[in-house]
Amino acid sequence: MIRPIARTGACTVAALTIAASLAAQQPAPEFDPAAVERGQQLLSTECGFCHGANGRGGSSGPDLTRSALVQTDEGGKQIGEFVRAGRPDRGMPPFALTDAQVSDLATFLHSAIRANINRRAYRILDILVGDPKAGEVYFNGAGRCATCHSPERDLRAVGAKYDPPTLQNRMVLPRGSVTRPGTPAPPPHADRNAIRATVTAPGAEPVTGAIVRLTDFDIVVYDAASGQMRSWLRNGDAPTVVVSDPLQGHVDLLPKWTDTDMHNVTAYLASLK
Amino acid sequence: MVKTAAALLLATAASQAVPPLLDPSLLAKPPIDAWPTYHGDYSGRRYSTLKQITAGNVKSLALAWVYRLNTSRAGAIVGGEGPDTAPAGLAAPTIKSTPLMLHGVLYFSAPDHVWAIDARTGRESWHFAWKTRGGDHIGNRGVGVFGDWLFFLTPDSYFVSLDARTGKERWHREIANMKREYFTSNAPIVIGRNVIVGVGGDALDIPGYLESRDPENGEVVWRWNTTPRPGDPGADTWPDEYAMSSGGGMPWLPGTYDPDLNLYYIGTGNPQPVLTGQTRPGDNLYTCSIVAIRPDTGKMAWYYQVTPHDTHDWDAAQTPVLIDGVINGRPRKLVAQASRNGHFVLLDRTDGTHVLTSRMIDSANWTREINAKGQPIGDRAKDATVAGTLVSPDTNGATNWPPPSFSPDTGLFYVGTQEAYSIMYLTDTDPRPQGWAAAERGVGRVASALKAIDYQTGKVRWSRPLAKTATGSAGGAMGLLSTAGGLLFGNDGGGNFVAYDAATGKPLWHAGLGTNPTNGPQTFLLDGRQFIVVGAGDALYAFALQP
Numbered sequence: 001m002i003r004p005i006a007r008t009g010a011c012t013v014a015a016l017t018i019a020a021s022l023a024a025q026q027p028a029p030e031f032d033p034a035a036v037e038r039g040q041q042l043l044s045t046e047c048g049f050c051h052g053a054n055g056r057g058g059s060s061g062p063d064l065t066r067s068a069l070v071q072t073d074e075g076g077k078q079i080g081e082f083v084r085a086g087r088p089d090r091g092m093p094p095f096a097l098t099d100a101q102v103s104d105l106a107t108f109l110h111s112a113i114r115a116n117i118n119r120r121a122y123r124i125l126d127i128l129v130g131d132p133k134a135g136e137v138y139f140n141g142a143g144r145c146a147t148c149h150s151p152e153r154d155l156r157a158v159g160a161k162y163d164p165p166t167l168q169n170r171m172v173l174p175r176g177s178v179t180r181p182g183t184p185a186p187p188p189h190a191d192r193n194a195i196r197a198t199v200t201a202p203g204a205e206p207v208t209g210a211i212v213r214l215t216d217f218d219i220v221v222y223d224a225a226s227g228q229m230r231s232w233l234r235n236g237d238a239p240t241v242v243v244s245d246p247l248q249g250h251v252d253l254l255p256k257w258t259d260t261d262m263h264n265v266t267a268y269l270a271s272l273k
Numbered sequence: 274m275v276k277t278a279a280a281l282l283l284a285t286a287a288s289q290a291v292p293p294l295l296d297p298s299l300l301a302k303p304p305i306d307a308w309p310t311y312h313g314d315y316s317g318r319r320y321s322t323l324k325q326i327t328a329g330n331v332k333s334l335a336l337a338w339v340y341r342l343n344t345s346r347a348g349a350i351v352g353g354e355g356p357d358t359a360p361a362g363l364a365a366p367t368i369k370s371t372p373l374m375l376h377g378v379l380y381f382s383a384p385d386h387v388w389a390i391d392a393r394t395g396r397e398s399w400h401f402a403w404k405t406r407g408g409d410h411i412g413n414r415g416v417g418v419f420g421d422w423l424f425f426l427t428p429d430s431y432f433v434s435l436d437a438r439t440g441k442e443r444w445h446r447e448i449a450n451m452k453r454e455y456f457t458s459n460a461p462i463v464i465g466r467n468v469i470v471g472v473g474g475d476a477l478d479i480p481g482y483l484e485s486r487d488p489e490n491g492e493v494v495w496r497w498n499t500t501p502r503p504g505d506p507g508a509d510t511w512p513d514e515y516a517m518s519s520g521g522g523m524p525w526l527p528g529t530y531d532p533d534l535n536l537y538y539i540g541t542g543n544p545q546p547v548l549t550g551q552t553r554p555g556d557n558l559y560t561c562s563i564v565a566i567r568p569d570t571g572k573m574a575w576y577y578q579v580t581p582h583d584t585h586d587w588d589a590a591q592t593p594v595l596i597d598g599v600i601n602g603r604p605r606k607l608v609a610q611a612s613r614n615g616h617f618v619l620l621d622r623t624d625g626t627h628v629l630t631s632r633m634i635d636s637a638n639w640t641r642e643i644n645a646k647g648q649p650i651g652d653r654a655k656d657a658t659v660a661g662t663l664v665s666p667d668t669n670g671a672t673n674w675p676p677p678s679f680s681p682d683t684g685l686f687y688v689g690t691q692e693a694y695s696i697m698y699l700t701d702t703d704p705r706p707q708g709w710a711a712a713e714r715g716v717g718r719v720a721s722a723l724k725a726i727d728y729q730t731g732k733v734r735w736s737r738p739l740a741k742t743a744t745g746s747a748g749g750a751m752g753l754l755s756t757a758g759g760l761l762f763g764n765d766g767g768g769n770f771v772a773y774d775a776a777t778g779k780p781l782w783h784a785g786l787g788t789n790p791t792n793g794p795q796t797f798l799l800d801g802r803q804f805i806v807v808g809a810g811d812a813l814y815a816f817a818l819q820p
Contacts, residue, residue: 052705054703056703056704056705056707057515057705062515063515063705065707066477066478066479066515066519066707068450068453071450071452071453071454071477072450072452072453113477116476116477116701116707116708117454117476117477117708119476119708119709119712122700122701122709122711122712123700123712124698124700124712124714125659125698125699125700125702126659127659127660127661127698128660129659129660130660165661165696165698165714168661168696169696169714169716172663172694172696172716173694173716173717175717175744175745176744187743188742188743188744189742189743191743191744194743194744195741195742195743195744195745210743211741211742211743212742212743213740213741213742213747213767213768214740214741214742214767215740215765215766215767215768215769216737216765216769216771216780216783217765217767217769217780217783217785218767222743243741251719254636254663254665254694254716254719255636255638255665257663259654259658259660259661259662259663262661262663263660263661266660
């Protein structure tokens with residue numbers, strides 16, 4: 001539920017990942033934003049000196065978002081009891097907070113903890129730190145990107161088409177298609193960058209199409225022109241199957257990228273608007 | 274109390290002259306007409322001496338029965354503390370557990386459910402349904418058994434015991450607090466009177482622990498914390514109490530056991546925060562480690578850290594497989610792990626002495642060096658940054674929890690592997706980042722293969738590429754079973770359950786299940802017939818030779 005990528009061993013399809021992360025960035029209205037705001041203010045003024053302005057611990061007070069008491073608190077009950085009693089032996093005086101203040105404080109802390117938990121909703125920050133000029137040099141030189149791509153043709157205004165993280169991901173490997181939240185992704189074999197296979201059965205004409213599945217036992221390809229699938233059972237080398245990947249250049253580049261080159265080319269492509 | 278209950282049990286057993294369901298001596302032997310613990314035996318080899326089904330006759334392997342998971346509470350024995358209706362949005366459960374087989378009955382689980390299935394017919398004997406309060410329902414590895422009692426763990430972190438013959442609940446105990454994002458998915462391992470369970474959860478920065486619980490009443494016998502406390506050995510691998518006491522290291526998978534050395538081996542989870550290490554400089558013991566625990570006391574005998582200071586979610590929880598082998602002409606008691614970080618490690622299991630380390634996949638780009646102790650040392654430049662780092666493997670790792678196999682006949686360690694890239698973006702730039710602290714954007718899976726590793730050299734003897742789709746390679750980490758019949762059961766990543774020639778990797782037989790198997794395959798002899806049982810998604814399949 002919370003971590004479908006990490007331990008399922010399921011195949012990661014770039015298009016689906018992008019769709020999922022876009023969808024996950026619409027936060028569920030779980031906490032009253034006004035209460036969160038009031039709680040944050042209260043924490044900052046009343047608790048921040050010791051516990052830090054965001055509650056993650058400060059000069060003398062522990063991290064409240066990692067506190068077992070806070071994490072297991074029920075709607076402010078335990079937090080309220082604790083704050084009103086204080087902890088004089090550790091130098092924390094009692095705080096005479098109202099019920100409403102306790103509720104706001106608890107709401108802020110629980111929303112902060114929820115934000116830590118919900119990694120699908122983590123917001124990627126400003127990633128455009130690269131040097132566009134160096135990126136252009138790499139594009140036309142070592143990266144050999146210009147072999148297939150041109151800022152005047154296929155990459156015209158590409159910087160306006162995608163948000164920077166999506167642009168960077170698709171620059172590295174543009175598998176699948178980007179879909180808007182709530183829009184179902186088309187099947188991966190319908191994508192123009194799908195990996196392809198040419199299948200030649202004995203005595204038959206070769207058939208080329210996008211790979212739907214290729215195993216030791218069968219091959220299924222999709223012909224975009226007719227919209228139909230074709231399948232063959234495989235027996236050793238028959239029929240012959242020759243795989244070709246339109247993105248082979250991208251795949252070959254994967255082990256060669258330095259992160260600096262990647263950031264530079266992203267900055268260059270982002271500048272094409 | 275304990276003595277009285279034990280005496281009662283003995284008296285009951287004596288009066289009915291019914292031996293307990295499990296004779297514990299079975300646990301230390303290769304499984305034949307039973308599968309009494311998660312791995313079949315304690316070794317984690319998942320190797321069977323059965324050879325009714327062989328490379329020569331496997332073509333005649335045919336479906337015996339299918340059991341599709343029944344999750345309805347109607348007709349079930351119902352327990353649990355949650356509401357009467359299951360929470361909305363729970364996906365249909367997937368079988369990740371390896372069923373136990375005792376006296377013709379299979380006992381297995383999925384999150385919130387336990388079933389007893391007739392192993393001859395695949396029909397349900399009983400179904401126990403747990404009313405959940407929540408928690409991560411990502412999976413459940415199975416049940417453990419002591420005498421007539423079953424044990425399992427729930428997503429809302431309860432340790433539950435059932436009467437194996439009837440499915441009726443004996444008791445349940447909360448072993449972790451789900452409000453702190455703990456959940457439990459482990460299969461309990463029973464060693465003597467210790468029912469050993471570990472907790473999971475890495476959404477928040479919380480400490481991990483392994484416990485022994487009393488089979489009689491579920492009370493704690495001992496607890497071993499996976500990270501030290503101030504003053505403990507290993508505390509110097511953390512900067513401060515703040516970091517170590519919230520440092521993760523979840524022991525979320527079942528371990529293995531050497532009865533002669535009386536040591537229980539587990540792999541521990543990743544440190545917290547998961548994808549950034551700035552508040553925890555140091556090796557972060559005992560996260561991402563293979564650890565030997567004395568099962569009677571919970572004291573650690575030795576450790577070996579497979580990934581010092583992990584920053585990519587590559588826990589070392591994968592099965593530590595026990596191999597009685599020969600290295601440089603000398604018999605050695607060994608333990609091997611195909612680790613999520615992309616490396617195969619071999620240790621002496623008496624004291625943890627390093628024997629060898631080798632790379633399992635080509636794409637791994639995160640290591641600076643393999644140090645003198647055989648540990649891959651991370652290139653810190655591959656930690657998540659705001660602008661992103663391109664890393665392979667992705668957080669799934671080169672392999673994952675599905676159980677590998679070792680065949681003493683071939684000397685090969687079998688493991689499913691995957692080569693994927695992701696971009697890791699640091700999203701929490703606070704001086705004290707929390708949780709995962711970074712976002713992962715998947716790039717793609719460029720290769721996947723079933724590999725056979727020569728344990729004596731660490732070299733890949735053969736590698737069989739798995740299925741391809743329009744977007745790259747499919748499958749990877751997979752449950753495996755090797756047999757004295759010269760077979761290796763696994764999958765091809767393309768929805769086929771496959772019998773491979775264990776020596777060469779050549780596929781000899783397959784069944785098109787339409788979905789990849791999701792647990793470790795198993796085998797046993799019942800009424801003189803060798804069964805192969807495997808779970809795929811929400812169905813359990815049994816195969817046997819055509820009579």
